[in-house]
Amino acid sequence: MRKYLIIPALLLAAVCCAPKDNVESRVESALAQMTLDEKIAIIHAQSKFSSPGVPRLGIPELWCDDGPHGVRPETLWDKWAAAGHTNDSCTAYPSLTCLAASWDRDLARLYGRSVGEEARYRGKNVLLGPGVNICRTPLCGRNFEYMGEDPYLAGQLSARYIQGVQSNNVAACVKHFALNNQENHRLTANVNVDDRTLYEIYLPAFKAAVQEGGAWSVMSAYNKYDRVFASHNSRLLKDILKDEWGFDGAVISDWGAAHDTDGCANGGLDLEYGSYTDGEARTAPAAYDQYYMAQPYKAKILSGELPESELNDKAARALRLNFRTMADGYHGSFLSPEHTADCRMIGGEGIVLLRNEGVLPLKKDAAKIVVLGENAIRPMVVGGSSSSLKAQHEVSPLQGIRNAFPDAEVIYERAYYSGEPTPGDYNYSLYDITETRPADKLLADALTAIEGADYVVFIGGLNKNKGQDCEGRDRSSYGLPYGQDEVIAAIAAVRPDMVYVNISGSPVAMPFADKVGAIVQAWYLGSETGNALADVLTGDVNPSGKLPFTFPVALEDGPVKTERQYPGYMDEDGIWQVHYDEGIYVGYRWYDTEGIKPLFPFGYGLSYTSFEYGKARLSSKKMGQRLTVKVPVTNTGKVAGAEVVQLYIQDVEASVDRPVKELKGFEKVWLEPGETKTVSISFGRDALSFFDALNHCWVAEPGQFKALVGASSEDIRAELEFSL
Ligand code: BGC
DSSP, X not given: XXXXXXXXXXXXXXXXXXXXTTHHHHHHHHHHHOOHHHHHHHTBOSSSSEEOOBGGGTBOOEEEEEOSSSOOOOBXXXXXXXXXXXXXXXXXXXXXXXXXXXXXXXXXXXXXXXXXXXXXXXXXXXXXXOBOOOOOSTTOTTGGGSOOSOHHHHHHHHHHHHHHHHXXXXXXXXXEXXXXXXXXXXXXXXXXXXXXXXXXXXXXXXXXXXXXXXXXXXXEOSSEETTEEGGGOHIIIIIIIIIISOOOSEEEEOTTXXXXXXXXXXXXXXXXXXXXXXXXXXXXXXXXXXXXXXXXXXXXXXXXXXXXXXXXXXXXXXXXXXXXXXXXXXXXXXXXXHHHHHHHHHHHHHOEEEEESSOOSOOTTOSEEEEESGGGTOOOSSOSSTTOOOBSOOOOHHHHHHHHOXXXXXXXXXXOOOOOOOOOGGGGGGSOOOOOSOHHHHHHHHHHXXXXXXXXXXXXXXXXSTTSSOTTSOOSOSSOSTXXXXXXXXXXXXXXXXXXXXXXSSOXXXXXXXXXXXXXXXOOOGXXXXXXXXXXXHTSSOOOOOOSSOBOSSGGGSSOOSTTTTTXXXXXXXXXXXXXXXTTOOTHHHHHHHTOOOSBOTTOOBOSSOEEEOOOEESOSBOSSEEEEEEEEEEOSSSOEEEEEXXXXXXXXXXXXXXXXXXXXXXXXXXXXXXXXXXXXXXEGGGGOEEETTTTEEEXXXXXXXXXXXXXSSXXXXXXXXXX
């Protein structure tokens, strides 16, 4: 049995929609009574994270906060710096990559509901997340905040996360719309991407977030597209988001992403945040009145240069956001034991077992366990920039292992040292993890410590400092930092059964992969990191996560190869240009089509049990409106566990280039030992379509197709032919 309560979709819809019936009439009536000044006031910030309401009409302020892994501590009125309150230490949830790796829609809804309860308690109307930008290169510093390389997976899970958040009358704010797939040059880069790629790869997760998730707000990105800033980009914000997708919520600028009044007014932006104040932009006195959508906008309306109709639309959207997110007497909850339990469960469900030569799960009667690596003790909730949190507690991996083995001797040795302090936010510098021993001594001490150990567990990977998994700058290399490769190799030479736990939010190189006994991908797991990790190491939780992105052997194997593609270059007009020349061949779409074997493929993950797929069947050999694949899956091992059954579609013959296959469905199924369940996945014509840029429409071309049923993108268990 699953261990958590699944709220039926209908009930959830009832909760989400109950107080909303009169939103439109309230918007209309408020708008009709508002003055020009009041309308101008509600479409731009009054502080770092808030905008005013309409006090005369009893409409309260609107408060936003990051997002997406927990509720950021309060900042000063108009600075990024923490306000230093003592009552804003939150529950830190696992990173969104971990959630994506769970491939579990119900879990995504639970995550959203749980973090939304914290946001509601803290009086927030808008939680700035989820992020659904596609992982185009492993080097993107913000991959850890996003949901992997596949638009369908990211769309499915973000939609549920959003439904969960919004069931608390807190708006989710889907970010960063669109094409913010790198951090280097993010504030100025102009992305060149063809329409087919835009529609097939970079937009679908946003579309699902808006249409299936019902997101009430969207954050416009920093970068440019078509030489126009995303926050002024009427093609993105008006034509696609509002007209094609029918988005009736508010577009909020990323902080400091607005650049001029006409662009903001005409481009489809609704709420301006973060301009002028410290941080991404500059500091100016009376900054808020100087916002592009403040006095300068009013002046242009009064002079007739800009129409008031646009302002009315923006004000209506701001009001709608406000009315949708009124507390209505509901106060959420904060730091509850349930939230801690949610964290631990989400972590356990998202951890991916990448290799296991029989060493895991660790036996509980172990007498001596040696834990190595800086990430065993390093706080990871803090750092990474805007998603950095002040957690009320954070169980380190070392502490989690100690908790799980109360009777064992658990020895810690660092083995390597980053030399980097934890980011200074929120007083986490209180954790002194400095080290004075030189590298050779650290390794020698580790080698001495492991003598006679039953188990050696090395906890390494990346951290949340700049140049690693962090906003604002991309990773400096695909390989592990601080000489970890050599240290791991030296330890594995003595203990080939060592367990390597990789903490990261993006793929990393692992030249030692076949030299160690086990590899566990443990993401960033938040408050309950150590406990969630220990649950999996000991087998209390049977791992069921599957990778939401490919781990290539080397960066050069990937589709992004030239400087033009990444990080881009300065053109003769002084504009930073980035060309998505790889087109639709992103992630496994590239590796599959090129026949390049990655280190670990998309959709891959092991379990402590084994699953057998029976004969798969299709409901028909011909596509009508929909087809259903049914496949019996049996747990053939000794412990209960969950399998993610994946459905990929292959267009056997097409008039355009198509990837070998694309993910179009999945189901996670829980099975007791010996149990069989039939997994059913249905799909429609949209799953067969490509985007025809010339005619601006989706086309499902008549012909032969295959439904591929797999345990990963590489491990296809059945191929079923059908025609359209
Ligand atoms: C980030 C956003 C974040 C905002 C507010 C920006 O720098 O790109 O993701 O929500 O700051 O902190």
